[in-house]
Amino acid sequence: MLGRGAARALGALRGVRGGAPPARSLGLSRRLLSFEKVLDKDHSLPKPCWGKDMRRLFDQFTKKCEDGSWIQLASYEQISAQRSQDFSAFIHAYFPSASEVINKEKLSQAQLFTRGFEDGMGFEYVMFYNKAEKRIVCVFQGGPHLQGMPGFFHGGATATIIDATVGMNAIVSGGIVMTANLNINFKSPIPLCSTVLINSQLDKIEGRKLFVSCKVQSIDGKILYTEATSLFIMLEPKKKKYDLKEAVLNPLPA
Numbered sequence: 001m002l003g004r005g006a007a008r009a010l011g012a013l014r015g016v017r018g019g020a021p022p023a024r025s026l027g028l029s030r031r032l033l034s035f036e037k038v039l040d041k042d043h044s045l046p047k048p049c050w051g052k053d054m055r056r057l058f059d060q061f062t063k064k065c066e067d068g069s070w071i072q073l074a075s076y077e078q079i080s081a082q083r084s085q086d087f088s089a090f091i092h093a094y095f096p097s098a099s100e101v102i103n104k105e106k107l108s109q110a111q112l113f114t115r116g117f118e119d120g121m122g123f124e125y126v127m128f129y130n131k132a133e134k135r136i137v138c139v140f141q142g143g144p145h146l147q148g149m150p151g152f153f154h155g156g157a158t159a160t161i162i163d164a165t166v167g168m169n170a171i172v173s174g175g176i177v178m179t180a181n182l183n184i185n186f187k188s189p190i191p192l193c194s195t196v197l198i199n200s201q202l203d204k205i206e207g208r209k210l211f212v213s214c215k216v217q218s219i220d221g222k223i224l225y226t227e228a229t230s231l232f233i234m235l236e237p238k239k240k241k242y243d244l245k246e247a248v249l250n251p252l253p254a
């Protein structure tokens with residue numbers, strides 16, 4: 001196991017990241033990222049299964065991070081064991097009746113839906129956040145297990161990655177939120193295994209309501225595949241306040 005100091009330093013490396021992927025550029029990531037189980041694997045760093053478009057866009061956006069205007073969001077299957085517990089406790093306190101029917105034994109197998117696929121088969125994505133512009137751009141390469149109509153993505157898979165992107169935009173602005181409404185217009189089918197860009201924008205906040213819209217486009221911007229608008233509601237903490245925004249921006253414990 002890694003000592004506390006090293007783990008803290010690694011946490012800083014893996015949290016909000018501007019510039020090139022720091023752990024990787026320091027030559028540390030392979031060794032350090034494998035010190036714990038797969039839960040500590042940052043899925044938003046380049047992998048062999050990424051195609052050249054995904055890799056090129058990752059490099060382009062990473063370059064934009066150098067002046068601090070954009071930051072790359074790390075992505076784990078879970079935030080951290082401790083933070084997951086705190087988060088779960090908060091959510092379960094908010095929805096006590098739902099908590100009663102949750103199978104507690106199965107909870108140990110829980111993982112983030114979009115990160116539950118074998119590398120390259122499902123959702124490969126990395127998100128970049130521009131605070132000043134209230135934007136999150138998601139570079140998404142969908143794998144062959146996301147097929148709907150032959151040769152194209154399933155609409156539910158497209159809806160999922162849209163929800164993840166607009167949801168992350170709402171989280172970094174509002175903390176713990178839930179999707180209340182998601183409207184999607186599918187304009188053109190997305191070819192299976194292609195890489196696309198999802199551009200999301202926080203349009204406004206009214207009290208507990210956050211309105212986020214997005215467009216899914218081809219990487220050259222010529223094809224508009226999908227448009228969506230969404231409404232997220234900030235949960236009102238009834239018991240303990242839990243800072244999900246801080247947790248997604250700094251996924252490992254301090």
Ligand SMILES: CCCCCCCCCCCCCCCC(=O)SCCNC(=O)CCNC(=O)[C@H](O)C(C)(C)COP(=O)(O)OP(=O)(O)OC[C@H]1O[C@@H](n2cnc3c(N)ncnc32)[C@H](O)[C@@H]1OP(=O)(O)O
Nearest residue numbers: 077078079084163164167168178179180181209233235248
């Ligand atoms: C384990 C560790 C891993 C952690 C890793 C985390 C990081 C990785 C994150 C990735 C990002 C994923 C993002 C996915 C996010 C989901 O997919 S969430 C799952 C899908 N959503 C749900 O299940 C939500 C179900 N709905 C609900 O629980 C409740 O309806 C809500 C949304 C919490 C709202 O309930 P409420 O808090 O009681 O609020 P309520 O008083 O009803 O409404 C508040 C206001 O909103 C309005 N409103 C509510 N709903 C609507 C609606 N549908 N339409 C219009 N207006 C509405 C109300 O009219 C009201 O307006 P005002 O009267 O104030 O003007």
